[in-house]
Amino acid sequence: MHYLFGVDYYPEHWPKERWATDAKMMREMGVTIVRMAEFSWSKWEPREGEFHFEDLDEVIEILEREGIDCILGTPTAAPPKWMIDRNPEIQPMDAEGRRYFFGGRHHDCQSNPVYREHIRRFVTAFARHYAQNPHVVGWQVDNELGNSHGNLCYCPSCEKRFRQWLKQKYQTIEWLNQCWGTAFWSQGYTSFDQITAPKMTTSGHNPSQQLDWKRFCSDLVLEFHQFQADILRQAAPGKFITHNLMGFSDKLDYHRLGEQLDFASHDQYPGGHFHARHDVYRADFHAAELDLVRSVKKKPFWIMEQQSGITGWEILGRTPRPGQLGLWAMQCVAHGADTILFFRWRSCLMGTEQYWHGILPHNGEPGRYYREIKAFMDQAGPWMEEMQGAMPPKEAAILFSYEQDYAFAIQPHHPDLRYTQHLMTYYGALHRKHIPTDFVRENDDWSGYKVLIAPLQFLMTPELSAKLHAYVAGGGRLVLDFRCGVKDAHNLAISTDTLPCLVHDLCGIRVTEYDCLRDAVGEVVWNGEAYESYLWNDIIELDTATMLAAYGKEFYQGSPAITYNAYGQGKTYYVGTQMSPALADRMIEEVTAGIAPLADTPWGVEVTQREKNGKRYLFVLNHTGTEQPISLPASWQPMDGKDVSALPPYAAKVYRRA
DSSP: OOOOEEEEOOGGGSOHHHHHHHHHHHHHHTOOEEEEOTTOHHHHOSBTTBOOOHHHHHHHHHHHHTTOEEEEEOOTTSOOHHHHHHOGGGSOBBTTSOBOOSSSSOOOOTTOHHHHHHHHHHHHHHHHHHTTOTTEEEEEOSSSTTTTOTTBOOSHHHHHHHHHHHHHHHSSHHHHHHHHTTTGGGOOOSOGGGOOOOOOOSSOOOHHHHHHHHHHHHHHHHHHHHHHHHHHHHHSTTSEEEOEEOTTOOSSOHHHHHTTOSSOEEEEOTTOTTSSOSSSOOHHHHHHHHHHHHHHHTSOEEEEEEEOSOOBSSSBOOOOOTTHHHHHHHHHHHTTEEEEEEEOSBOOSSSTTTTSOOSBOTTOOOOHHHHHHHHHHHHHHHHHHHTTTOBOOOOEEEEOOHHHHHHHHHOOSSTTOOHHHHHHHHHHHHHHTTOOEEEEOTTSOOTTOSEEEEOOOOBOOHHHHHHHHHHHHTTOEEEEESSTTOBOTTSOBOOSSOSSTTTHHHHTEEEEEEEEOTTOOEEEEETTEEEEEEEEEEEEEESSOEEEEEEOSSTTTTSEEEEEEEETTEEEEEEOEEEOHHHHHHHHHHHTTTOOOSOOOOTTEEEEEEEETTEEEEEEEEOSSSOEEOOOOTTSEETTSOOOSEEOTTOEEEEEEO
């Protein structure tokens, strides 16, 4: 059985007398799946070894009578107070050696062996209790792993595990010293026992140690998830396992996490109060996060938490405009979501998230949010039923690497240079041109993509170099850019080659110098037209490459800024600077020549496509607050049967073509 729509529900927040009313209202709305229990450990185990699942049993039975099934979350993101009092060492520690205490969530060290045993006891009992219940159809392990743990945990338990991880990787302390370059600043070690987590120092850090620490942290969280998933699969076989990802969050490698999941899930909040500004167009960023999550399993995914009202903790986001809730949900469907659960069913009366609004307001009476989401479900449900499993066509891909992200977080070069933001320079241009885009990783098969964009390939290995060469030689169009091939896998500068190291022949250039634009805006001139550029300029000399555009300022004015080089049956482009949106549009126009965009629409109108069994589904989404004209070939038939020449503000239209 598959599910289309659901909600996140917290029955422990409401009197029992309300549960049946909620279940009936959910069924009338079109809900068939509910996620529960991911923050309720203290209720189900009020004292160690004393389990009380009676209330949860009752809620599940009430929902079942309305035809609603359940996903249960393991509540390990919020260990109860009795456990913290008994084992305070479970609480995590930051890089400055400070403990983080009970009273919020994620107050746990995921390496702590005592905490692991508490988890083993509870999750085993939890899984066994619901193993035979056909209406508990799946599990969500923990909640948003990595959330709140960005600067955690540096406790003695994690240090011990880090040493074990290093010893397994390097075998000898001599090899670690060589790979970390510990001759610098007298940092040599004579034993693995001397190594600590990279805590606060007086000045600077060893970037090789920091990179390994980030790798270790990712591996630790992956192991933490696998630890619970193994218990669930053994004690309750036949039920799916998923986890709610958070887009470009980088604490752990989501691609590797996907190997543990039956399908990926995602939490989507376009109007999140945590966004810096709400007056900036961000539809391309939210689309990119959806495409990244789809790439985790290379198949459709679930939205485990979809925004259903105003977001907020201490600070609130903007109120969704009429139509936006349905538009945002449809954007998820357009990028590959087969199931959407809205967070949350009802706005909470207590705790930190009192102002993270749900489908129902605090008083529980349906209002605008309810009406808009129900209208979306009524309209989109039959279409989603038809297109279950549909995927976008393969056209362009962006090479996404957590390790490159980690390396730039350690040494960003320019204070404003961020891996994900830079990547969005390319994705945004592809999004504006309506070219379907996937995210791929280094060990994926890239051969099906006409264009591969590989931004900021700072860490270069012989294996990655060989694969890039093979892709271009086979006819691919590759885009590389500045700071490519600077470091090896250990985060040490490469001294045996010319920048871009290990790929300069592929690019047909040499980077002889570079300029960090700390106090300047750059300029690039392409066929007489000037464009702004930012942050960094590689100073390039041509070998076999041809110049496309030149720098328009500085002492290297007139030297190449953007180049291309024929190699085998393909071509490599090199971009020496961070491009403005206008320059990125020009660049993508050049690189994607011959790839037909899905449609031509005004600014702010997104177009995406999914395909299945010879049928194509086209989504047109108006992210602007004004009516926008649309024009499609007659071969595209509107799925609601209504031809239109314009889309209202924050509206979406879906078409079908054989």
